[in-house]
Amino acid sequence: MTATADAEAAANELKPLAEYLGSVLRRLRPLPPLDLDLTQAHGNTLATDVLAPHPYPAFDQAAIDGYAARWEDLAGAGRAGSHPSFGRVEGGPRAVRLNVVGDLGASSWRPVRLSPGTCFSVAAGAPLPIGADVVVPVHWTDQGMAAVEILHAPKRGSGVRRAGDEIAVGQVLAAKGSYVTPAMVATFAASGIGHVVVRPSPRVVVVATGDELVDVGRPSQPGQVVDANSHALTAAAVEAGALAYRIGICDDDPEGLRGLLEDQTLRADLIITTGGTGTGPGDMLRRVLSRRDPGRGVVEFTDVALCPGSTLGFGTVGGEEVPVICLPGEPGAALIGFEVLAHPVIQLLAGAEPVFRPSVKAHLLETVSSPGGLREFRPAFVTERRGGGHTVQPLAGGPYTLSGLAEANGLLVLGERVTTAAAGSTVDVLLLDRRR
Structure with a gap:
């Protein structure tokens, strides 16, 4: 033999x-799952789907600093899409004058209502007055305090965030098996969640x-x-x-x-x-x-x-x-x-899904040999090509696998029936995401 x-x-x-x-x-x-305070949840995986118990934003609010108004009152200001000029200029855009009846900040809580011809000065995050459907940016006005001249009319709904615009009640915020990230923690908190069930x-x-x-x-x-x-x-x-x-x-x-x-x-x-x-x-x-x-x-x-x-x-x-x-x-x-x-x-x-590293198909840059009958995992360096796809450069394997791994960002996978993989062929590569 x-x-x-x-x-x-x-x-x-x-x-x-x-x-x-x-x-x-x-x-x-x-x-077994644990119910953890939100501040301790980062780094774990979710044991159940997380649903939003409340909308986000929780109420209609101003998205920018400016003046909350009724769009009908602004229809004659300037022209949609034009660049506003400051002050009265002959032949320039026509200004609309509104009375400023109050100021609203993010901590304001009393409900207020707009009447025709009036507006409120608002800060980003402030509750939107009843009847308001637009917030005019400060730089489109003369920044008046008792009365303001508005030189340009935004589109209806501009500068406004409606309750539930970003997250609706009952929306799936994260699926079971998801890794809890800092951004996910912020989303949970904004939706009114203080505890999550994790592995x-x-x-x-x-x-x-x-x-x-x-x-x-x-x-x-x-x-x-x-x-x-x-x-x-x-x-x-x-x-x-x-x-x-x-x-x-x-x-x-x-x-x-x-x-x-x-x-x-x-x-x-x-x-x-x-x-x-x-x-x-x-x-x-x-x-x-x-x-x-x-x-x-x-x-x-x-x-x-x-x-x-x-x-x-x-x-x-x-x-x-x-x-x-x-x-x-x-x-x-x-x-x-x-x-x-x-x-x-x-x-x-940990309850993570999926359990295996992600993999990609890659264009092999160099011919390599592999022992027959064994599935070889060889250190490799993967590069994403401009326009899509990946290339993979084999690194040292065999008795030199350790030094190859020190440079690798992927593992070239050569199947049991592969004894030679030619340059230019397509191969499987496991991606070594060093963050997880």
């Missing part, structure tokens, strides 16, 4: 990535395992490897919207490892480990977590058709059955594993 045939036969024994992801995500449910941000604990690991601040040397993963995965979890906690390094001590993880179940909605997913003599994590102990949970390690990092673990830990994801120890593979598995799990727990 040739080397290529051996590789294909081995790939056929791997679980397809889509099938694996489906089996994991079906086992999970979003976290809490998942609490994610990150643990790196391995006797060889040392903390950052020193270079690696034989027998020692700097722990880059727990720092990177904690940052990735925060980027995904989680409340992330880095526990640090755990040695390959079976009881210590199991005890540490079970202790973390008291404050975690998800545990992410890195390292020890293989079958080598030093891969203690796999041996400890795949052991079926009643009441302590179990993790299943699966060889997935994924490049880089084909072995992923998923299961539960402790009596609370907190979900745990086990990622490879190689930093590039760990970050790809996070994007493929942990990121959608965090989104699901």
Whole structure:
């Protein structure tokens, strides 16, 4: 049997990535909803649709500073669309004179009514007098106080905001699964909403395992490897919207490892480990977590058709059955594993919809090769073309995936049947939105 045939036969024994992801995500449910004060809602996802209980604006109001008047009284002023001149000019636009019967500010609350030939001086946000259907901008007048000359007639309704113009009662302000943004908070508040029901941000604990690991601040040397993963995965979890906690390094001590993880179940909605997913003599994590102990949970390690990092673990830990994801120890593979598995799990727990990164079709700028039988996620840089569409430049992959990811804003996805993708072909690219 040739080397290529051996590789294909081995790939056929791997679980397809889509099938694996489906089996994991079906086992999970979003976290229980919470009723939160509006000031605490930002950064969470909505557990229900949010409907407007009140209109916005809540009452008819002036949209600009000026003079609130009846349009019928202004019909003879100037000409629609002309540019007003200030003062009386021979041959210029004809002015209309109105008596100013009062001033209204945003804090005014007594209802007032206009009579023919009169107007009110109003500030933006002030309640509109009954009968008024236009607000004349100050610079279209002589800015009179007891009486005002209006040199130009706006269109009927100009400068006015009617109750419910922007938001009507019962309107859907945001759909279930939406991420609560600052602008959304403002919309809720303006509509009279003080509390919303959200899914809490998942609490994610990150643990790196391995006797060889040392903390950052020193270079690696034989027998020692700097722990880059727990720092990177904690940052990735925060980027995904989680409340992330880095526990640090755990040695390959079976009881210590199991005890540490079970202790973390008291404050975690998800545990992410890195390292020890293989079958080598030093891969203690796999041996400890795949052991079926009643009441302590179990993790299943699966060889997935994924490049880089084909072995992923998923299961539960402790009596609370907190979900745990086990990622490879190689930093590039760990970050790809996070994007493929942990990121959608965090989104699901948070109640976000959809759970997967957005993707685009892009024009490939350079020919790349890919291992047959594996779905490869390769760092890439995506650019939006003028006039529409995208181009994608492949970055370093394989053993150099980590350095490629540092420059990437997307992941080039090459399917299991792809061994070569030619320059000029159309490929799928996951967009790495660094804000979420």
